[in-house]
Amino acid sequence: MSKVLIVAEHLGGKLNASTAKCVSAAQALNPDAIDVVVLGAGDAAAIGTEAAQIAGVSRVLTVANEANANPLAQVLAPQVAALASGYTHVFGPSTTFGKDVMPCVAALLGVNQVSDLMAVEGSHTFKRPIYAGNAIITVEAPADQIVVATVRTASWPEAARGGSAAVEAANVEAALPTYTRFVGLAAGSSDRPDLQSAKRVVSGGRGVGSAENFKVIYDFADRIGAAVGASRAAVDAGYVPNELQVGQTGKIIAPELYIAVGISGAIQHLTGIKDAGTIVAINKDPDSAIFEIADIGLAGDLFQILPELQAAV
Structure with missing residues (x-):
């Protein structure tokens, strides 16, 4: 019996396509359920509604907290770790967001992370690239531990739309650190498509x-x-x-x-x-x-x- 929790990536009130690709990877496990957690502030419910439309998603959990207004790994990870109880797998995208958050989640859960998951061979057996993609290695995670993995988004298609998953507000009991705080974001603005999701x-x-x-x-x-x-x-x-x-x-x-x-x-x-x-x-x-x-x-x-x-x- 497997149950997957996917950490949704979003920015500016919009769900990133990487979330639907994580759903595709989760579906390869043939799990009993695929849940998506949206960690946000006032926009959590709206983003959760968007996530609920991804086919294959069983339930969407929304966590609204002003501390989540900016995606800081040290703030998000304790909440994900607290929600991970009862799940066999926790997936996040192998994007800048996922590479920041998921290692912290794995550390808090006391497990090794599976990085850049590109194929599913079994419930705890996966393939991932090494040596700059020149070789593919098969890795096996311990069967008695929760699997925390980042999904190589380039290797998976976006899951279809048309779903109608239930959206539930979740309360998370997790101590959030005070030693990390958001100061500012320096980013270039462009009307061009996003490089990582462009066709x-x-x-x-x-x-x-x-x-x-x-x-x-x-x-x-x-x-x-x-x-x-x-x-x-x-x-x-x-x-x-x-x-x-x-x-x-x-x-x-x-x-x-x-x-x-x-x-x-x-x-x-x-x-x-x-x-x-x-x-x-x-x-x-x-x-x-x-x-x-x-x-x-x-x-x-x-x-x-x-x-x-x-x-x-």
């Missing part, structure tokens, strides 16, 4: 040449309604901020369409896009490693090819 992504690399030249990437992305990403080389060179980095030390993404422009194809970058649907590579060097994994390759000057593509769209 289309256009990324630029060192070959773009400069921060000024990156305008051709932004313009093309805007034309096709895509998010903008970058290789580590472009970020290290100062062309774009690090929140756009795609790869092992950046964001792991799985868009339907990924267009790599001026990116050579270092293994660190390829790790971040291995689950993408269609990969298009544009590079002047026909021997670049990116062409080995691309579905469509265009060898040529990106400053000539991109404007032509943009005009044709």
Whole structure:
């Protein structure tokens, strides 16, 4: 008998798509129940209603507390740990949010975390990538302990909508720390789709040449309604901020369409896009490693090819 609790990720009053992907991973366990917990402030009930529409969810628990207004791991984790009693599995997304919160949950429950869960082999047996995705390892968690895991969102589809789970307000008895407090959030604002959940992504690399030249990437992305990403080389060179980095030390993404422009194809970058649907590579060097994994390759000057593509769209 298995029962899964999923920690919902949300921001700005909206549920993140990573939550529905965690539901897909939970469904692979064939559990008796899948519950979702929404930790929020005044917006908890509204977000809970949205979570209740995910197919396969049995119940949504909403925890409204002003301390949850900002997603601090040290504040959220004690509440999740308190709610975990009676569950066999606690899942969270392998996003910046999940990587922050779930290790704290595992520590409070006294168990080892299973990271980047990409396949379910059994109730306590899972597959996850290692060595920058070059190998897949099978791990087995102790059968007598609760399983705390982060779900590799790039490996799972979003669960369908159309559900109608019950939404219940939950009271949590947990001591919240006072040594951690929210001071402020520095984040860039953009009208473009979110990089981690976008269906289309256009990324630029060192070959773009400069921060000024990156305008051709932004313009093309805007034309096709895509998010903008970058290789580590472009970020290290100062062309774009690090929140756009795609790869092992950046964001792991799985868009339907990924267009790599001026990116050579270092293994660190390829790790971040291995689950993408269609990969298009544009590079002047026909021997670049990116062409080995691309579905469509265009060898040529990106400053000539991109404007032509943009005009044709």
